[in-house]
Amino acid sequence: MRKIYFLLVLVGLSASAQIVNIPDANFKNKLLVIGVDTNNDNEIQESEASAVTFMDVTGSNISSLEGISAFTGLTQLICQGNNLTTLDVGGLMNMELLLCSGNDLVTLDISNTNIKELYCESNALTSLTLSDSIRDLFCAGNQLSTLDLNHDFGYCWISNNPLVGDYIISASNLVKVSNTDISSAIVSNPTGSIIPDIEFSNNPQLVSLDLSGVHNLNGDTKIQNNPLLQYLNLKNGCPETASGGWAQLYLSLLPSLEFICGDDFDLANIMSLPIGSNPVISSYCGFTPGGDYNTVTGTVRLDASGNGCDADDAVVPQLAVKINSGAVERGKTFTNMQGGYTSYSVFSNPGGYNTILTPLFENLYYSATPATYTTSFIGYGNSATADFCIAPNGVHPDLEITLIPITVARPGFDATYKINYRNKGTETQSGTVSLAFEDDILDFVSANPTTDSQAANTLSWNFSNLAPFESREITLTLNVNSPLETPAVNIGDVLDFTAAVSAGTDETPADNTFEFDHVVVGSFDPNDKAVSRESIGIAQLGDYLYYTVRFQNTGNFYAENVVVKDMLSANLDLTTLQMVSASHPYRATLTNTNKLEFFFEGINLPAVGDDEPGSHGYVTFKIKPKSNLVVGNTIANDASIYFDFNAPIVTNTVTTTVTALGNPEVAANDFVVYPNPAKHTISIQAHTSIESVAIYNTLGQLVKTANRQTTIDISGLSPGSYFLQLVSSKGKTTKKMIKI
Incomplete structure (x- = not known):
């Protein structure tokens, strides 16, 4: 009898060991109801628990899921709408989906799992630790102040959490971040899949939002009621659809928005939106193209x-x-x-x-x-x-010289110039550089390097061993006569310069001499544009025009990046464009839409108050007019200068007019046009009799003529810039006039 009794005790202990301890009666009852108790003994054996792969105990008034660790075969657990304050799913390595929304959870750690989808909305979570395998996260409506989002999400819905700080979010299906306290967010879509929706709304601390890593949208992008948002980046294809169309973009209640960055091909769409504020909209917050490349x-x-x-x-x-x-x-x-x-x-x-x-x-x-x-x-x-x-390809001696105005010329002030000479041939060269100027109205101040010889109106420098493709520069300063000196220099006068380089035989001697007409100005904007010639004859259509764009950081902090954009005139031959000189390292591109861009990346241009000499920069290029231009055609150009994320500064417009062959040019200071700007009439003062006046608009269209008149009625002209072609018995010249 003792042996039989001992055997019964062992059997009883074995059966008891297989029963899962489930203290919460509501949890146990739910398991019985959904059929986990397959042997109908009103208990849950470990063998029964481990066989379960899907469990839904929604809304069952459960306070504890103790015993869930025995359900090792679970792939999906749905326990939403209960009274859970804790939940331990660690070690359930087969689980891929956990839906525990609508409980009272304070902390949740799924790091020791392979969970891919987590739905934990509407809890009281202050701490959430995610698994490395997480792909879809829905945790809106909690108390999370921080969250590790360094994962490749499909869905990422984290709204209605007191999240603070800066976040990088990688998602491929959906991003919703609303009613948080985040400061900045960068969103990317590395998989390139279609994202149906993006929303960043009602975030009172959000200052910066970068969606440049997102493209292939297929739904709504809502960025609304973010009162501190200053910077929005929509570059690189956002918000375009996968088919190349335009997704729905809602921008509203963004009173602090200062800058929107977008691709060139999207700027018109962005500008058409009823944003409500007046931000700068530009493509220059990054220097790579939009979309795929x-x-x-x-x-x-x-x-x-x-x-x-x-x-x-x-x-x-x-x-x-x-x-x-x-x-x-x-x-x-x-x-x-x-x-x-x-x-x-x-x-x-x-x-x-x-x-x-x-x-x-x-x-x-x-x-x-x-x-x-x-x-x-x-x-x-x-x-x-x-x-x-x-x-x-053989022996080709060839030098070129250019005179670059580094500053404007103002009566009574110093003007700075650079002489740039370059060896564009195949042989190392030695020779001489010279500059002829009007010595009676200009006084030589200094030069670097110093001159080797100096005559009344000519400065000369010797050079040696100038290698092929090598450029060298000479910087010089001249003082311009004031209106009180004799001869006087006044606004509108033209300073004539001729720079030359020589070293014996040269295959293209035409560019060994450079003539430059520098118009004298009064008050000036340090961000401006200059052109080498204000008028050319038909015979000069094969010659280069030289353009210089000057810029200065007049702000109170250094400019990290500067971009110069020049939409070249349709009257210029794009195939002839050549770079000449620049103040700083740059990258230049030209597209066949005549957009010429100079990217000064990382220039860190000092502010004028910190380093006035260092706050300046420039770029010079040359390009030929089209060969089919006719007399009266004008070549008008300006440039836009972008300092970091500020609105572009648009320079003055420079114009070169094509004049008739054989008509002699007279000095521009032989004629004075006043007042300028003018509203009703202009008067012309000349040292000779006026024969005719022709007024052209900036498109080169003749809009008014006058014969032998020194007072002309312009009240019928529209406000804007015009060009006066003045003809006298001595010859002719062109003057610019502004109608107000």
């Missing part, structure tokens, strides 16, 4: 010794590299002073034509190896390196 970088070097290029060979700065997609030219990029270039391309195979890069030479003195480079990208996000090695 590929990148090609490279360096151009000179093979002077004929043995191929290596790292010891000299680089080739300011060389144009043409960008084609198939047979279509898309624009140009230019090498920087280190010989490097960058090309961003939206073309790929099979998504479109491959990109073809070709170095361009102003003269056929050199050839490149390879002659072209063709990308072989599949899709986007690719990068490649395409270096070019150039070698001379």
